[in-house]
Protein backbone atom coordinates (compact mmCIF):
# COMPACT_ATOMS: atom_id res chain seq x y z
CA UNK A 1 0.00 0.00 0.00
CA UNK A 2 1.71 3.16 -1.20
CA UNK A 3 0.85 6.81 -1.57
CA UNK A 4 1.18 8.27 -5.06
CA UNK A 5 2.91 11.55 -5.74
CA UNK A 6 2.72 13.17 -9.15
CA UNK A 7 5.35 15.87 -9.67
CA UNK A 8 5.38 18.42 -12.48
CA UNK A 9 4.25 16.09 -15.24
CA UNK A 10 4.44 17.48 -18.76
CA UNK A 11 3.33 15.52 -21.80
CA UNK A 12 2.87 16.32 -25.48
CA UNK A 13 1.81 14.46 -28.61
CA UNK A 14 3.92 15.48 -31.62
CA UNK A 15 5.01 18.71 -29.87
CA UNK A 16 1.36 19.55 -29.09
CA UNK A 17 1.35 20.07 -25.30
CA UNK A 18 -1.42 18.04 -23.66
CA UNK A 19 -0.54 17.99 -19.95
CA UNK A 20 1.22 20.88 -18.24
CA UNK A 21 2.67 20.77 -14.81
CA UNK A 22 0.37 18.16 -13.27
CA UNK A 23 0.90 17.73 -9.52
CA UNK A 24 -1.08 15.45 -7.24
CA UNK A 25 -0.90 13.82 -3.87
CA UNK A 26 -2.92 10.66 -3.50
CA UNK A 27 -3.08 8.61 -0.33
CA UNK A 28 -3.08 4.83 -0.44
CA UNK A 29 -6.71 3.68 -0.39
CA UNK A 30 -8.08 6.86 -1.96
CA UNK A 31 -10.83 6.62 -4.58
CA UNK A 32 -9.77 9.38 -6.94
CA UNK A 33 -11.96 10.68 -9.74
CA UNK A 34 -10.39 12.61 -12.61
CA UNK A 35 -12.95 14.95 -14.10
CA UNK A 36 -12.76 17.29 -17.06
CA UNK A 37 -14.21 18.05 -20.46
CA UNK A 38 -13.75 15.67 -23.36
CA UNK A 39 -10.26 15.75 -24.89
CA UNK A 40 -8.58 17.52 -21.98
CA UNK A 41 -6.09 14.72 -21.36
CA UNK A 42 -7.60 12.50 -18.63
CA UNK A 43 -6.95 9.26 -20.54
CA UNK A 44 -3.49 10.46 -21.48
CA UNK A 45 -2.73 10.97 -17.81
CA UNK A 46 -4.07 7.50 -16.97
CA UNK A 47 -1.81 6.00 -19.67
CA UNK A 48 1.15 7.66 -17.95
CA UNK A 49 -0.02 6.21 -14.64
CA UNK A 50 -0.29 2.78 -16.27
CA UNK A 51 3.25 3.15 -17.63
CA UNK A 52 1.97 2.79 -21.22
CA UNK A 53 3.44 6.21 -22.15
CA UNK A 54 6.24 8.27 -20.65
CA UNK A 55 6.04 11.91 -19.62
CA UNK A 56 8.27 14.49 -21.34
CA UNK A 57 9.34 15.56 -17.89
CA UNK A 58 8.29 15.16 -14.28
CA UNK A 59 7.98 12.05 -12.16
CA UNK A 60 5.25 9.86 -10.74
CA UNK A 61 6.23 8.23 -7.46
CA UNK A 62 4.52 5.13 -6.11
CA UNK A 63 5.74 5.15 -2.53
CA UNK A 64 9.36 6.27 -2.84
CA UNK A 65 9.91 4.68 -6.23
CA UNK A 66 9.61 6.55 -9.52
CA UNK A 67 7.14 4.79 -11.74
CA UNK A 68 8.79 2.95 -14.62
CA UNK A 69 6.78 1.12 -17.25
CA UNK A 70 3.75 -1.12 -16.84
CA UNK A 71 3.48 -3.35 -13.79
CA UNK A 72 1.07 -5.91 -12.38
CA UNK A 73 0.83 -3.58 -9.38
CA UNK A 74 -1.36 -1.33 -11.51
CA UNK A 75 -4.47 -2.90 -13.03
CA UNK A 76 -6.29 -1.16 -15.86
CA UNK A 77 -9.96 -1.24 -16.88
CA UNK A 78 -10.88 0.54 -20.11
CA UNK A 79 -14.28 1.51 -21.46
CA UNK A 80 -14.14 -1.11 -24.20
CA UNK A 81 -13.96 -4.11 -21.85
CA UNK A 82 -10.58 -5.25 -23.25
CA UNK A 83 -11.37 -8.97 -23.42
CA UNK A 84 -9.92 -11.06 -26.27
CA UNK A 85 -12.96 -12.02 -28.38
CA UNK A 86 -11.48 -15.38 -29.45
CA UNK A 87 -11.13 -16.62 -25.87
CA UNK A 88 -13.91 -17.49 -23.45
CA UNK A 89 -14.43 -15.08 -20.58
CA UNK A 90 -12.89 -17.61 -18.21
CA UNK A 91 -9.80 -18.07 -20.38
CA UNK A 92 -9.44 -14.30 -20.63
CA UNK A 93 -9.39 -14.06 -16.85
CA UNK A 94 -7.16 -17.09 -16.24
CA UNK A 95 -4.67 -15.90 -18.87
CA UNK A 96 -4.16 -12.66 -16.93
CA UNK A 97 -4.04 -14.45 -13.60
CA UNK A 98 -1.30 -16.78 -14.90
CA UNK A 99 1.01 -13.80 -15.35
CA UNK A 100 0.72 -12.79 -11.73
CA UNK A 101 0.18 -16.07 -9.89
CA UNK A 102 2.84 -18.05 -11.73
CA UNK A 103 3.02 -20.89 -9.23
CA UNK A 104 -0.71 -21.54 -8.91
CA UNK A 105 -2.29 -24.50 -10.70
CA UNK A 106 -4.88 -23.91 -13.43
CA UNK A 107 -7.46 -25.41 -11.09
CA UNK A 108 -6.69 -22.82 -8.40
CA UNK A 109 -6.69 -20.00 -10.93
CA UNK A 110 -10.10 -21.12 -12.17
CA UNK A 111 -11.33 -21.23 -8.58
CA UNK A 112 -10.07 -17.68 -8.08
CA UNK A 113 -11.72 -16.53 -11.31
CA UNK A 114 -15.05 -18.12 -10.32
CA UNK A 115 -14.87 -16.54 -6.86
CA UNK A 116 -14.53 -13.07 -8.38
CA UNK A 117 -17.14 -13.74 -11.09
CA UNK A 118 -19.56 -14.34 -8.24
CA UNK A 119 -18.38 -11.19 -6.47
CA UNK A 120 -19.21 -9.08 -9.51
CA UNK A 121 -22.64 -10.69 -9.79
CA UNK A 122 -22.02 -13.05 -12.72
CA UNK A 123 -23.07 -16.69 -12.90
CA UNK A 124 -20.54 -19.50 -13.08
CA UNK A 125 -21.72 -20.26 -16.61
CA UNK A 126 -20.18 -16.94 -17.75
CA UNK A 127 -16.78 -18.61 -17.43
CA UNK A 128 -17.36 -20.68 -20.59
CA UNK A 129 -19.05 -17.97 -22.64
CA UNK A 130 -17.33 -15.87 -25.29
CA UNK A 131 -17.39 -12.09 -24.85
CA UNK A 132 -19.78 -11.69 -27.81
CA UNK A 133 -22.30 -13.88 -25.98
CA UNK A 134 -22.42 -11.37 -23.11
CA UNK A 135 -24.18 -8.01 -22.78
CA UNK A 136 -22.07 -4.83 -22.48
CA UNK A 137 -22.70 -4.74 -18.74
CA UNK A 138 -21.67 -8.40 -18.35
CA UNK A 139 -18.50 -7.82 -20.38
CA UNK A 140 -17.60 -4.88 -18.18
CA UNK A 141 -18.33 -6.92 -15.05
CA UNK A 142 -15.96 -9.59 -16.45
CA UNK A 143 -13.24 -7.00 -17.06
CA UNK A 144 -13.69 -5.69 -13.51
CA UNK A 145 -13.70 -9.26 -12.20
CA UNK A 146 -10.34 -9.84 -13.91
CA UNK A 147 -8.88 -6.67 -12.38
CA UNK A 148 -10.02 -7.46 -8.86
CA UNK A 149 -8.94 -11.11 -9.17
CA UNK A 150 -5.44 -9.86 -10.09
CA UNK A 151 -5.61 -7.89 -6.85
CA UNK A 152 -3.37 -4.94 -7.78
CA UNK A 153 -2.93 -2.31 -5.06
CA UNK A 154 -3.65 0.37 -7.68
CA UNK A 155 -6.53 0.20 -10.11
CA UNK A 156 -6.79 2.58 -13.08
CA UNK A 157 -10.26 2.83 -14.61
CA UNK A 158 -10.85 4.84 -17.78
CA UNK A 159 -14.56 5.68 -18.11
CA UNK A 160 -15.37 2.04 -17.44
CA UNK A 161 -19.15 2.63 -17.43
CA UNK A 162 -19.27 5.23 -20.19
CA UNK A 163 -20.88 2.91 -22.73
CA UNK A 164 -23.53 1.46 -20.40
CA UNK A 165 -27.18 2.34 -19.88
CA UNK A 166 -28.10 4.28 -16.72
CA UNK A 167 -29.44 1.31 -14.76
CA UNK A 168 -26.49 -0.99 -15.49
CA UNK A 169 -24.15 1.90 -14.82
CA UNK A 170 -25.67 2.52 -11.37
CA UNK A 171 -25.43 -1.19 -10.52
CA UNK A 172 -21.78 -1.34 -11.54
CA UNK A 173 -20.94 1.85 -9.65
CA UNK A 174 -22.41 0.28 -6.50
CA UNK A 175 -20.53 -2.95 -7.18
CA UNK A 176 -17.15 -1.24 -7.53
CA UNK A 177 -17.78 0.89 -4.43
CA UNK A 178 -18.70 -2.24 -2.53
CA UNK A 179 -15.59 -4.14 -3.67
CA UNK A 180 -13.40 -1.16 -2.80
CA UNK A 181 -15.03 -0.54 0.61
CA UNK A 182 -15.08 -4.17 1.77
CA UNK A 183 -11.36 -4.58 1.28
CA UNK A 184 -10.72 -2.46 4.39
CA UNK A 185 -7.36 -3.92 5.41
CA UNK A 186 -5.93 -3.65 1.95
CA UNK A 187 -8.02 -1.00 0.29
CA UNK A 188 -7.09 -0.39 -3.33
CA UNK A 189 -6.14 3.02 -4.58
CA UNK A 190 -8.46 3.69 -7.50
CA UNK A 191 -7.97 6.35 -10.18
CA UNK A 192 -11.20 6.63 -12.12
CA UNK A 193 -11.65 8.82 -15.19
CA UNK A 194 -15.11 10.20 -15.81
CA UNK A 195 -16.73 13.28 -17.28
CA UNK A 196 -19.83 12.69 -15.16
CA UNK A 197 -19.87 14.96 -12.10
CA UNK A 198 -22.51 12.85 -10.33
CA UNK A 199 -20.45 9.71 -10.81
CA UNK A 200 -17.42 11.47 -9.32
CA UNK A 201 -19.46 12.70 -6.34
CA UNK A 202 -20.82 9.25 -5.66
CA UNK A 203 -17.56 7.34 -5.94
CA UNK A 204 -14.65 9.50 -4.94
CA UNK A 205 -12.83 10.42 -1.79
CA UNK A 206 -10.87 12.93 -3.86
CA UNK A 207 -11.64 14.78 -7.09
CA UNK A 208 -9.18 16.41 -9.49
CA UNK A 209 -10.63 18.56 -12.27
CA UNK A 210 -8.46 18.78 -15.38
CA UNK A 211 -8.67 21.98 -17.42
CA UNK A 212 -7.90 22.01 -21.11
CA UNK A 213 -5.31 23.11 -23.66
CA UNK A 214 -2.86 22.18 -22.28
CA UNK A 215 -4.37 20.52 -19.27
CA UNK A 216 -3.62 21.63 -15.73
CA UNK A 217 -5.41 20.70 -12.52
CA UNK A 218 -7.90 23.52 -12.09
CA UNK A 219 -9.73 22.28 -9.00
CA UNK A 220 -9.24 19.71 -6.24
CA UNK A 221 -11.66 18.49 -3.62
CA UNK A 222 -11.08 15.95 -0.85
CA UNK A 223 -13.97 14.54 1.14
CA UNK A 224 -13.74 13.96 4.84
CA UNK A 225 -15.22 10.58 5.69
CA UNK A 226 -18.27 12.06 7.40
CA UNK A 227 -19.01 14.29 4.36
CA UNK A 228 -19.29 11.42 1.92
CA UNK A 229 -22.80 11.17 0.49
CA UNK A 230 -24.19 7.83 -0.68
CA UNK A 231 -26.56 7.27 -3.59
CA UNK A 232 -29.66 7.97 -1.44
CA UNK A 233 -28.32 11.11 0.19
CA UNK A 234 -26.40 12.52 -2.78
CA UNK A 235 -29.13 14.86 -3.96
CA UNK A 236 -30.52 15.61 -0.51
CA UNK A 237 -27.26 16.74 1.00
CA UNK A 238 -26.85 20.50 0.57
CA UNK A 239 -23.09 20.47 0.64
CA UNK A 240 -22.96 17.79 -2.05
CA UNK A 241 -25.40 19.81 -4.17
CA UNK A 242 -23.32 22.94 -3.74
CA UNK A 243 -20.18 21.09 -4.73
CA UNK A 244 -22.01 19.58 -7.71
CA UNK A 245 -22.98 23.04 -8.97
CA UNK A 246 -19.48 24.31 -8.40
CA UNK A 247 -17.89 21.45 -10.35
CA UNK A 248 -20.35 21.84 -13.24
CA UNK A 249 -19.66 25.58 -13.26
CA UNK A 250 -15.87 25.09 -13.30
CA UNK A 251 -16.04 22.56 -16.15
CA UNK A 252 -18.48 24.69 -18.18
CA UNK A 253 -16.35 27.79 -17.69
CA UNK A 254 -13.35 25.82 -18.93
CA UNK A 255 -15.32 24.73 -22.03
CA UNK A 256 -16.46 28.33 -22.69
CA UNK A 257 -12.93 29.69 -22.33
CA UNK A 258 -11.70 27.10 -24.81
CA UNK A 259 -14.47 28.06 -27.27
CA UNK A 260 -13.57 31.77 -26.95
CA UNK A 261 -9.86 30.96 -27.49
CA UNK A 262 -10.75 28.94 -30.60
CA UNK A 263 -12.73 31.77 -32.25
Ligand SMILES: Nc1ncnc2c1ncn2[C@@H]1O[C@H](COP(=O)(O)OP(=O)(O)OP(=O)(O)O)[C@@H](O)[C@H]1O
Nearest residue numbers: 013014018036037038039040041042043044045195
Ligand atom coordinates in the same frame (compact mmCIF):
# COMPACT_ATOMS: atom_id res chain seq x y z
N1 LIG B 1 -2.21 8.89 -29.84
C1 LIG B 1 -2.46 10.21 -29.95
N2 LIG B 1 -1.80 10.97 -30.83
C2 LIG B 1 -2.01 12.31 -30.93
N3 LIG B 1 -2.92 12.97 -30.18
C3 LIG B 1 -3.63 12.25 -29.29
C4 LIG B 1 -3.45 10.83 -29.13
N4 LIG B 1 -4.30 10.40 -28.17
C5 LIG B 1 -4.99 11.49 -27.76
N5 LIG B 1 -4.60 12.59 -28.41
C6 LIG B 1 -5.08 13.96 -28.20
O1 LIG B 1 -4.74 14.33 -26.87
C7 LIG B 1 -5.77 15.10 -26.28
C8 LIG B 1 -6.18 14.45 -24.98
O2 LIG B 1 -6.83 13.21 -25.26
P1 LIG B 1 -7.39 12.26 -24.11
O3 LIG B 1 -7.96 11.05 -24.77
O4 LIG B 1 -6.33 12.06 -23.10
O5 LIG B 1 -8.54 13.17 -23.49
P2 LIG B 1 -9.72 12.76 -22.48
O6 LIG B 1 -9.82 13.87 -21.51
O7 LIG B 1 -9.49 11.41 -21.93
O8 LIG B 1 -10.97 12.77 -23.45
P3 LIG B 1 -12.36 11.92 -23.39
O9 LIG B 1 -13.05 12.33 -22.12
O10 LIG B 1 -13.08 12.38 -24.61
O11 LIG B 1 -11.99 10.49 -23.43
C9 LIG B 1 -6.88 15.20 -27.32
O12 LIG B 1 -6.74 16.43 -27.99
C10 LIG B 1 -6.59 14.05 -28.27
O13 LIG B 1 -7.03 14.35 -29.57
